[in-house]
Amino acid sequence: MVTLSDPPRESFRLSQLIYDTRYRSMTIQVVALIGFLILLGWLFSNTMQNLTELGKEPSFRFLSDPAGYDINQRLIDYNNQDTHLRAAFIGLLNTLLVAFLGCITATVLGVIIGVLRLSKNWLVARLMTIYVEMFRNVPVLLWIVFVMAILIESLPAPRAFKGENPSATMKVFDTVAVTNRGIYVPEVQFGRDAKDDKGEYLDEPTGWRTGLGDFPVGADPDNPSCESYFASEGPMAGEPGPGCGRFQISLDLMAIILVLMAGFYVSHRIKTRADHIQEATGERPTTWYLRLGVIVIPLAILFWAMGTYLTYPSIERGFNFQGGTHMRNSLIALWLALSLYTAAFIAEIVRAGIMAISHGQTEAAAALGLRPKRIMSLVILPQALRVIIPPLISNYLNLTKNSSLAIAVGYMDITGTLMGITLNQTGRELETVLLGMLIYLTISLSISAVMNWYNNSVKLVER
């Protein structure tokens, strides 16, 4: 006789949460999560309570107070009566500038060095090994300070350029001054910039070739420096004074960028057409002069039409060079040191990427008759990119974060302004550092997003 029994009824007892393996891991995780949240909450409330007891309730109102300090390198207009927020923004722009310059230089250097390290030439390969080992094994702060010390100690001071028999002279046909305060290079100016305060043209060229001027974003008619911008007549009509608007966009630069982009687009179309002809007929038409022409000729016409001229740095009187563009040695030192340091890491990544491509690829390409240079640029590097990009992202992030060492050479980045002087003058440690962390987080996530997008576009398409 067979007894049939019902399957045991599912019943749930609390003890199962611990003794039943189906639930146990869940229980542990929930308990750990609650514990973690309690810890966070305790930290938060403790900080708040302590700050309140100190009489320093967290508040971000200080951001709208006048900063009161000056910043030497300003990409947009700023004076010491502007707010702490604007000072922080100036710092942010400086951080972005050095990070941008650094990433480009480090990539170019890193790729070259990484490829050269695999060279069959014994001397070149060893030299590159020495470079890589030297740079990546010394802390980047020391490199920054070292480069700055070299710039300061080995280059002449501006006053060495003065007098009857100056002990230092300007380089490149007397147009570039290399001093221990930075490098002064000629500055590109457009006709319109050549007016003086009374609205008179200071220099050739004149007439209608006056450039496009600047556009003030958020211009306020009540602001005295905007008076000339809103005026319908007068010598300076339509031109914003310094400090008008939140920031000013150079329309000349915009025009140049537009023409350049159009030129590149047309040039790309010519290349596509040449490709089609090559595929159809087997013969590639010579296009280099066309491709060069569509970029250079419109640009040259634009420069002429806007009345482009150069101003040269000069030092006849005063303490510093006047005119020209000043690249401060704090920027140069930081940029150089960060690039050289990061390039050592990128070189290793590039080397790893190349070595990850099987040697058969090189041999196959060689068998097709490609020369070594073309094998590298057409066959190896494109495949190596998918190995190279992900670690490259982290190096870009590292470079950006390392730029916070800028204060060592007195470069006013976001750490120097918001988390440096502003923190010190207002005593708002928690708020400024939190803001600073948020800003770095945003920058890093943006870089990651862009690079991940690029990574997706170069990675192997699997079918």
Added chain:
Amino acid sequence: MKKTVFLGALTVAGLAAGAAAAGTLDDVKARGKLNCGVSTGLVGFAAADANGEWDGFDVAVCRAVAAAVLGDPKAVEFVPTTGKTRFTALASGEVDMLARNTTWTFSRDVDLKFTFVGVNYYDGQGFMVPKELGVSSAKELDGSTVCIQTGTTTELNLADFFRANNISYEPVPIETNAEAQQQYLAGACDVYTTDASGLAATRATFETPGDHVVLPEIISKEPLGPLVRHGDDEWGDVVRWTLNALVTAEELGITSANVKEMASAAGNNPEINRLLGTEGNLGEMLGLSADWSVNAIATNGNYGEIFEKNIGENTPIGLSRGLNAQWTNGGLIYSPPFR
């Protein structure tokens, strides 16, 4: 077993929290050491010598407080702080007091929540330039490059001065005095600006001090003094009255040479007796021993002695007393009475 460890840890944490809540004075006594924030190195004010012994005008204040509280002027842990890190160090309790040529300002006192216990040096911001520039007034500095220590009041004064005189300049922010010195000497900046006393101290360390001049303009008031955290008045009193004891000692003619002898028995001057603890119980009121001021004065002498030894006219720094003379000699140094 595990529970015991956990409870034990809780108890320890609770005790530590309890100790932290007690006054700084008790903390210092329990620790047996005073944590004193000083500058990273400014000859004459605070600098470590070849043996790592700290010495200087500000250091003497730390030592006097340590002597008053612990009876031992050597029981000081010196914490070098930069212009940027000093306030965080004090607010977080890393140091018990700051004696680091720090300017007493409204916002530091009220907004940053510190208590300035007095002024030990009346200073003002000045400019130093190389002689060869031929500059004789700060108003001729239009377009110059100026080295400044970042995170100080000098940064703001400088901006105000150039703005008020409608002249331009290029600031070069620098972390420490040593870096500023390097940049200034290499000609990377034309001008170095900081408190006039700091300029004199820096200039004294140059190879050829004569090649550099300090311009006549003093563009700000910089009363420098020791400070403690807000809200711990007992500790603030100890530091304040130690400083006052040094000042009063000079006024009353008590020196490091004669303090022991004067303190051995009550004399004719009741104020000296009260100060030195041979009469009354001022030390007890502060929570210190009766000979607190004797120890403080015996360490480095009275205010005048400390001044002369570290930054006075016979030292390389060569500062005259000027505003920092006793009020009886036409200066501003003045202590409330010990009564």
